[in-house]
Amino acid sequence: MSRIAPLSGFPEWSPEERVVERHVISELSDEFALHGFAEIATRAVEPLSRLTGDAEANKEVYALTRAADTGAAAELGLRFDLTVPFARYVEERQGSLQFPFRRYQVQPVWRGERPQAGRFREFCQADIDIVARGELPAHLEAEVAIVMARALGRLPLPGIRMRVNDRRLVEGFYRGVGIADVPAALRSVDKLAKITPIGVHAELAKQGIGDEARKAIIEFAEIRAFGPGPGPGPGPKSTPGLEVGLSPKGGTDWAERAETLWRESGATGDEARALFEAGLASLSTLVDAINGAVPGVAAADLSIARGLDYYTGAVYETTVMGHEDLGSICSGGRYDSLVAGGGFPGVGMSVGVSRLVSRLLSAGLATATRATPSMVLVAVADEESRSRSEDIAHRLRKRGVACEVAPQAAKFGKQIQYAERRGIPFVWFPGDGSDGEVKDIRSGEQRPEDVNTWKFPKEDASPRVVPGPQSGA
């Protein structure tokens, strides 16, 4: 029994669970690398002043002080995302990096949130970004989403849905119907799933937005080709309203619906219209491009309001089918400038690795076939012949076979048990004057083998990730 209580909000995996996490990270990383993204790692620490600029993040930042310096003002803090350090990295190295710079980064971040179910205070993120020095071509908005869809497609998930919106489309429409403070209105619309359209209506009314305009932007937010997305709450909440274009193939009925709404709501203004049109065209192209590469994965969702104060073009959210209650497991968008001084437009997305792994494990979507890398346990007949066993093990390793030698020359039954408890599939019994025999402890089959010619099942070489005990598979 443990005498130590786990720290709430700081998830830690058992060796078996860690195999699943590593699998997730390595599948994502492999796909990112296949698309030419270079991996970087940044320090965990930033000057506190760079971290606490944003009021919302402010309270959550962990500040660091040396235990010896109690009372001294903290100057450093732990990163709360991978964007702030990446922006600094690019700014520092702008003279030597090659632009457009494609990078991925898989590292932990920390947020001092009040402990509550499902909220992590330390968690791993996997980010990709493409940043340019001058102009950022629009096709990179599609590329980033396609890379992510392919990367997530490698994981043992029931399927993913990527919801896409465009800042210009939303801003054009909002301005067209006469909204003055677009960000404030967006903050209310963002609560649609949480406080229902009635609640949003009330909030918008308080902002002085007229009845017609309120109705228009709520109807606008209900244009979702996949139907309503997840709310921030504990379950998928359906909001009443229009659900059009449910075909997973995408299609353009959502665009027609937006156009109709523009007309019906009496939206006006040349600038607003230009923004609206640019956003509509861009979003159509984007959805088609993503679905062209990964059929049926993407759809327009004009309800996405999160991040629209920061993003300037495409905005993405991604949910796992059947696990919409998790919320978005991969979000991002296009931005005009990565660094505070301006410049470096880019587009990026971020996967919540810890949250995803946590669900893979708890929902039984994934488990590891074993915790140890060893495929073979080399048995030891007696301590005098240990070196013979070590020699077999060494020759197996030269063939790339992970193995370990039994720590004690116990009875063979006990050594087989040792392997069994660890899920090691084979026990090798060294022979006199020969390499001896190999037992597959799953089938019980045992036969003479030579280390150099032994044909082992490739799928046993490393721990594999398979559906877990709770899954239906």
Next chain:
Amino acid sequence: MSRIAPLSGFPEWSPEERVVERHVISELSDEFALHGFAEIATRAVEPLSRLTGDAEANKEVYALTRAADTGAAAELGLRFDLTVPFARYVEERQGSLQFPFRRYQVQPVWRGERPQAGRFREFCQADIDIVARGELPAHLEAEVAIVMARALGRLPLPGIRMRVNDRRLVEGFYRGVGIADVPAALRSVDKLAKITPIGVHAELAKQGIGDEARKAIIEFAEIRAFGPGPGPGPGPKSTPGLEVGLSPKGGTDWAERAETLWRESGATGDEARALFEAGLASLSTLVDAINGAVPGVAAADLSIARGLDYYTGAVYETTVMGHEDLGSICSGGRYDSLVAGGGFPGVGMSVGVSRLVSRLLSAGLATATRATPSMVLVAVADEESRSRSEDIAHRLRKRGVACEVAPQAAKFGKQIQYAERRGIPFVWFPGDGSDGEVKDIRSGEQRPEDVNTWKFPKEDASPRVVPGPQSGA
């Protein structure tokens, strides 16, 4: 030009340098896994009370406070090594882990040291440990050292030397010559390289140790089969004294010398003698076992005093040949109990990854052939035909070829330059009605190829780590 000053003590690598660090980590990890070590990762954070128990580490620990909670007493801190969290991990999971438990762990640690050259405040360590529940067999002391020697042997280092000592041997000898406070004497002997034998003599005299005994333990510490090891200072300091057994094959002249010294110094006491003999026998077996597996890598060095307050059997230090000024890059030993309450004897070693990578880079021992994973840049003739290029790229990726599509349909010369600046070795020019042609931009050779049959040089598939520009190679 950067407007941001790097934080002293927080190393961060360029994309090229990070390729080297990843290479180091993956080579070490692969060798650990081949020997059946399971990877675990622990949270960065521990309750502060668990971290500040040790007075020396105390001052260096970074305490965490939420930025919103200024003034509140810190309850959490960042780990300063991987042993404290590992001990807690084992204690928490003792009911489910399989013992002996073999684990490796590669993660950053933090120490709030005063910034000075070569001192990192955030750095990566790679640890292996084998912990048992009951007794820990002696052969595991050799195994851990052999695994490390093999793992380090994969790295682009000029060679390594592993110095080994044994706590019982030292304690037996010290007690035999009448030292009462062995740890205090060891702390002084540990400064041999720094303050010279004269300085150590003076310190020992202050501890009330007589002339004969002082002479004996200093002579004892000068028994080093490899000659003097590195001091903690900025360069390899040679201390005058005996240097015996310089043969890299090991041999037992160091053991004979120790025996002679026992007799000549008039050491006495049955208990002391028993400890001395057990340590001597164990160390002889250990050195022979390591050299049997990795010839010439190990030697006894009776000067090693660091960690002897904690370790109870073997103690290891490892230096890079020609880079002795770096100090030990991989240290460890055998301990009686991993957890505070007792129990879980184990043996482990820890590699200072950041220090090692820093030297590999600065000494020109290693550099990456390129920063990007892309082996191929697929050119784009004009924006209308971008999808043709995307298609070529997609088919290349299906063959496992990392590639990217040119971000802009610039002149081909510019696109070739784009690849050149990134070290991407091949540019693919899609054709009309065929897959087109591939140019090796190093040789300038260009010829028609089919994506499915193209034979690419395997060594170009990923960035490789090769000797750097400053190396003599």
